Amino acid sequence: MKSTERTKKLRDMSVDELGQREAEMHEQMFKLRFQWAMGQTETLNKLRELRKDRARLLTIKREKSNG
Numbered sequence: 001m002k003s004t005e006r007t008k009k010l011r012d013m014s015v016d017e018l019g020q021r022e023a024e025m026h027e028q029m030f031k032l033r034f035q036w037a038m039g040q041t042e043t044l045n046k047l048r049e050l051r052k053d054r055a056r057l058l059t060i061k062r063e064k065s066n067g
Helices: 003-012 015-037 043-066
Strands: none
Touching: 003 043, 015 043
16 A cells, blocks of 8 residues: 555544554554564564554644644
């Protein structure tokens, strides 16, 4: 899925849904960091992508809550 599609999906969510998605991403990032520490190298790309998606989510959440 392209980043523009993911961004559009995030923009369609409510602030509460964004909060739930943020918690899911946080947990997923923890698991991926653990896998990375254990030496599973294929998780690096997933971790990078997830980190960028979380930044997008936080930006959209901040935009919605401010106005």
